[in-house]
Amino acid sequence: MKGFTVKYETRYCNICTAHNDKNFLTATSIAYIDNEWIPIKSYVTRCRICSLVYNNIIPNKKSLSLIYERSSYSNRDKNPTHIKNIQEQVKYVKRFFSRKNYVSLDVGSALDKFSEILRAEGWQAYEIEPSSVSMAYNGLNGKFIFHQNVEEFQGSKKFDLISLRHVLEHLRNPINVLKKLSGNLSPNGKVFIEVPNLRKAKPLDVNSFFRFLHLYHFTPNSLSNILKKSGYEIIDSDDKINYGAIRIIAVRPKSIKNRKLIIDQDIKRILDKYFITESKTRGHILHRLRNIVKSKKSKILLWGAGFHSEIILQLADKKLRDSIECFVDSDKLKWGKLFYGKLIRSPEWCITSDLPIVISSLISQESIEQSILSYKITKSRINKLYSYKIPRY
Numbered sequence: 001m002k003g004f005t006v007k008y009e010t011r012y013c014n015i016c017t018a019h020n021d022k023n024f025l026t027a028t029s030i031a032y033i034d035n036e037w038i039p040i041k042s043y044v045t046r047c048r049i050c051s052l053v054y055n056n057i058i059p060n061k062k063s064l065s066l067i068y069e070r071s072s073y074s075n076r077d078k079n080p081t082h083i084k085n086i087q088e089q090v091k092y093v094k095r096f097f098s099r100k101n102y103v104s105l106d107v108g109s110a111l112d113k114f115s116e117i118l119r120a121e122g123w124q125a126y127e128i129e130p131s132s133v134s135m136a137y138n139g140l141n142g143k144f145i146f147h148q149n150v151e152e153f154q155g156s157k158k159f160d161l162i163s164l165r166h167v168l169e170h171l172r173n174p175i176n177v178l179k180k181l182s183g184n185l186s187p188n189g190k191v192f193i194e195v196p197n198l199r200k201a202k203p204l205d206v207n208s209f210f211r212f213l214h215l216y217h218f219t220p221n222s223l224s225n226i227l228k229k230s231g232y233e234i235i236d237s238d239d240k241i242n243y244g245a246i247r248i249i250a251v252r253p254k255s256i257k258n259r260k261l262i263i264d265q266d267i268k269r270i271l272d273k274y275f276i277t278e279s280k281t282r283g284h285i286l287h288r289l290r291n292i293v294k295s296k297k298s299k300i301l302l303w304g305a306g307f308h309s310e311i312i313l314q315l316a317d318k319k320l321r322d323s324i325e326c327f328v329d330s331d332k333l334k335w336g337k338l339f340y341g342k343l344i345r346s347p348e349w350c351i352t353s354d355l356p357i358v359i360s361s362l363i364s365q366e367s368i369e370q371s372i373l374s375y376k377i378t379k380s381r382i383n384k385l386y387s388y389k390i391p392r393y
Contacts, residue, residue, distance in 0.1 A: 004033065006040055006067070009060040014175055014216070015225050015261065018049040020056055024271060029212040029314045033070050040067070042212045046271070050225060051264040053198060053217040053271070064172065065149060067213070068130045081363060083113060085243060089165060090117050092238070093192050096249055102160040105184065107150045108167035115144065128153060150177055159184055163192040166245075168226070169216045178230035182252050191232060191250045195223060199270060200244035203278035205362040205386065206285050206311045220246050221262040228259055285385050286315060289358065292383050296356045299325040300383075303368060304360035305339040312360060313340050325355055330371060347375050358383045 012019050025044040043057035059067060100122035106115045107128045115125035128146045146153060150171070162181050168174050181191070195218045201209040210217060218226070220239050223246055227234055232250040239246045264270075289312070293300060302309055305327040313321055326343045329335070334344045350357060350372070357377070359368050365384055372382055 004036065004038060004066065006038065006063045007060045008041070008057050008063075010057050011172075012056075013047040013050060013052055014054065014173060015052050015222070015229055016047065016050040018047055020045045020047050022048075023056065025210055025275075027210070027212070031067065031212070031314070033067065038067075040212045042210060044210055044217070046267060050222070050261050051267045052222045052225070053219075053267065055215045058172065058215055061172065065130075068149070068170075086112060086114050086117070088241075089114060089163075089192075089194065089247075092247060093161065093163070093249075096190055096236070097160065103158070103186070104161040104163065105159040105181075107162065107164045107181070108170065109165075111145070114163070114165065119144070126157075126159070150181075153180075155184070157184060158186040158189070160186050160189050161192060162189065165192070165194045166196070168193055168223075169195050169214045169218065172215065174216065174226055175230045178227070178232065182231060185252055189252070190235075191252075192248070193223070193227075193250065194241075194245050194247045197239055197241075197244050197246045198222075198267075200239070201270075201274050202244065203274065203281045205308065206282055206315060207308065208278060208282075208311070209274065218246060219264050219267070221264050223248065225261045228256060228261070231256065233257075282315060285312075286320070288385050289316075290320060292356065292358055293320070293323045298355055299323050301325055301328050301345075301350060301353065301355050301357045302342075302360050303328045303357050303372065304364075305329040305331075305334055305344045306360075308362070309360040310340065325353075328357070347371070350377055351375060354381070356383055357381050359385065362386050 023043045023045050025042065027042045028039050029042065031038045031040050040059065041057070043055055044053065045056040046053050058064065103124045103126070104115065104118055105126045105128065109115060109127035109129050110131075111127065111129050115127050118125040124144075126144050126146065128148065128150050130147070130149045162185060171177050178191070185191070196209060196214070198209065198217045198219045203209070220237065224234060227248070227250050231252060233253045233256055234248050234250045236249040237247065241247055300323060302324050306329070309327065324342055326345050327339050328347060328350055329344050330347055332346070335346050337344050357372060359365050359382065361368055362385075365386055369382055369384070373379065
């Protein structure tokens with residue numbers, strides 16, 4: 001992919017097909033793809049007719065496929081918070097199934113523990129995963145794994161459950177995909193969907209709700225509208241999830257009684273409030289990181305080769321990125337690998353270095369500090385990006 005340039009296309013609203021050419025956000029993120037830094041632009045708009053918030057200019061089909069196929073992969077299966085979230089998803093789904101020998105399909109699974117848990121309980125749990133990097137990292141290519149995009153998925157196999165966990169917001173055309181998957185549902189089959197909730201978006205750390213690979217930004221109402229247009233009926237929903245998501249179970253009824261769209265009248269106010277807070281938070285964290293580098297007069301070790309560090313690297317300028325000597329991570333599977341062009345080393349390696357350590361996390365900041373101290377590393381070398389705590393779910 002040397003010299004890869006992202007090509008873009010313009011699209012209409014997926015719900016009402018309105019053309020919206022006014023963007024309230026235009027931003028550039030840096031993705032690390034095949035050992036290259038690739039700039040990727042985001043153009044976010046709000047539909048003037050139905051209030052859906054979405055990206056109206058996106059990487060075209062070929063570019064988007066290549067991005068997902070070759071992007072750097074961050075495995076979160078070792079993260080206790082992520083595992084607990086998956087366990088909660090499984091617990092929620094099982095409320096709607098009374099036996100154990102069901103057949104399921106998890107779309108865009110990232111090969112995490114969701115299907116693994118179901119298989120351990122007697123399910124035939126299949127997965128679709130498009131990322132070759134994810135497949136290689138996990139060393140998997142078994143009979144339950146379809147290595148392809150969901151748009152390319154073919155077959156007449158019927159599933160009692162089809163899940164799209166934090167996947168719908170990544171799809172170019174969610175309605176087309178949902179209609180296609182309905183043909184793979186068993187007569188009493190159900191769809192489980194979980195997406196980030198725009199109404200609960202809180203920029204507490206550097207992570208943005210409007211990431212470049214999120215093409216849709218749902219509220220409970222706009223998600224409901226997508227399901228209605230796709231021919232589904234929601235039978236259960238939960239928007240009180242502690243990590244700010246919307247969770248629904250839907251079925252394919254013979255007829256939909258209520259097709260009326262629900263408009264979010266206050267969406268502009270929600271967006272204005274969010275961006276004021278995000279700007280202050282991101283500015284503070286990058287300023288804090290620059291001050292650490294400046295005060296220490298040396299390069300730094302960034303502890304945590306995961307999602308939080310990925311966002312920092314996307315936001316940082318070249319000078320700040322170059323100040324990172326390497327990453328440190330407690331996950332043995334990551335040691336010796338490159339993460340965004342920087343080597344990932346073991347915690348033990350830090351003992352041989354005297355460079356300052358910066359903890360790249362908010363949720364796990366305190367536990368990581370205790371872990372570092374357990375290696376007899378002096379507290380004076382440890383630097384935190386956040387002066388506050390949030391509950392670890």
